[in-house]
Amino acid sequence: MIAMQFFPSRTVSFYMAKTFIVRTFAVLAALVLVLQFLDALSESGTILAHPGNGQAEVWRYISMRTPQIISRFLPYSVLLGAIITYSTLNQNSEVIALKASGLSAHQILAPMIVAAFGVAALSFAFDDRIVSRATATLDAWKKVDYAQVPVDHGDRGNVWTKAGEDLIHVTSVKKGADAPTLVGVTFYDRDAAGRLISTITADHGQRDGKGWRIWPARKFDVATGQLSNMGSVVVADGVRPDQFTLANVDAEGLSFLELKSTVSALKAAGRQTKSYEGELWHKLSSPLSAVLMPLLGAVAAFGLARSGKLFIRAVIGMALGFTYFVVDNFALAMGNLGAYPPFLAAWAPFLLFLMIGEAVLIRTEE
Structure with missing residues (x-):
């Protein structure tokens, strides 16, 4: 027994x-x-x-x-x-x-x-x-x-995100009432294979419809090597404002559910989340x-x-x-x-x- x-x-x-x-x-x-x-x-x-x-x-x-x-x-x-x-x-x-x-x-x-x-x-x-x-x-x-400890107003620096196959780098993101304001924008236009076609740089950027209007824009064409001024142009169609305001993640400082939610948000923003x-x-x-x-x-x-x-x-x-x-x-x-x-x-x-x-x-x- x-x-x-x-x-x-x-x-x-x-x-x-x-x-x-x-x-x-x-x-x-x-x-x-x-x-x-x-x-x-x-x-x-x-x-x-x-x-x-x-x-x-x-x-x-x-x-x-x-x-x-x-x-x-x-x-x-x-x-x-x-x-x-x-x-x-x-x-x-x-x-x-x-x-x-x-x-x-x-x-x-x-x-x-x-x-x-x-x-x-x-x-x-x-x-x-x-x-x-x-x-x-x-x-x-x-x-x-x-x-x-200073109050965090939501401003971010050195932010990377994706728009399809394209990459976007922003030097500084300042939080606004409706959408953040971008400072120092670089847009990397890539084809489906990931090869770089052109880069567009601008000093400023703000939300415009589903995309982002950046100005004054300067385009560098990789194939021809030519640099041209574009004035104001809309890029990054479909990129949400929160993709620019997501901060670097300290996993130890987040609870299980908070980290799970953050990982989902980072995945949606096109960032690497394996670690x-x-x-x-x-x-x-x-x-x-x-x-x-x-x-x-x-x-x-x-x-x-x-x-x-x-x-x-x-x-x-x-x-x-x-x-x-x-x-x-x-x-x-x-x-x-x-x-x-x-x-x-x-x-x-x-x-x-x-x-x-x-x-x-x-x-x-x-």
Whole structure:
């Protein structure tokens, strides 16, 4: 009957899950306390260097930096909490008692993996609602060297967009009541194969119907090499005003739904979105890494403690967990460079180490 149950008894399941959760958050609290102290020491000089800043600004920095540190090190804390829990259960011969009662390795791990799903859900909600806002605010504050953050009036600079196969570059976009005003416009006229036919440059531009009227326009014909004055001309038919006002995207400073909406807007504007799509998928795969940690650290749960190899098993579990984080960061970087597809960059490390963890568990214990 016991072999048919996926979990141990209710008492044992709650005991293991509670022990794992308590030790995970105890490790997290210790890590955050030490790392935040060191980070505040290194950054407080820069904060206080700006005239008028004082202790209140330092505490403001700490309040915005702490959520980032929690988000960054929560998966590490889950890994260390799992290994500490496994090592304690192993030393007290509790794992041996559970196996002697007929439970398999997967059944022993089940309560902690379920608890890790709860940590993953909490991590996603925390990242989405708190960390993203703190990151956006802190990044804006850092850009002005911890001075007063200016109000964003919607003006943009160095903007690129597409109109079919044609490209448009605008030096400065100034937000208006109905449509933005363009300054320093260059229109690249291309054929269906992407070859450049001509360029049209102008000092000013404004909305005209479904297109944009630019003036005084100067056209350079690539085939003939001739430069001619065109006066006022309408280009970029069908280009929406918001295609010029879309800012550079800070994926870490946006929630999941905000980033998804921004990616859709960038796609409509003809911009490259692969790196942002990778970040979008990673907002889901990153919290789920907490589910992997009890599996990767499970090697510390089994084997006889008196054999003297418990420490080695714990080190192997830590090595597997930290290797996952290295591979995950590498894959995400390759996705940002366009070397990996977005979905693969975000999910391949998770799926790879899920199989590695299962293989190690089955090979050594099942």
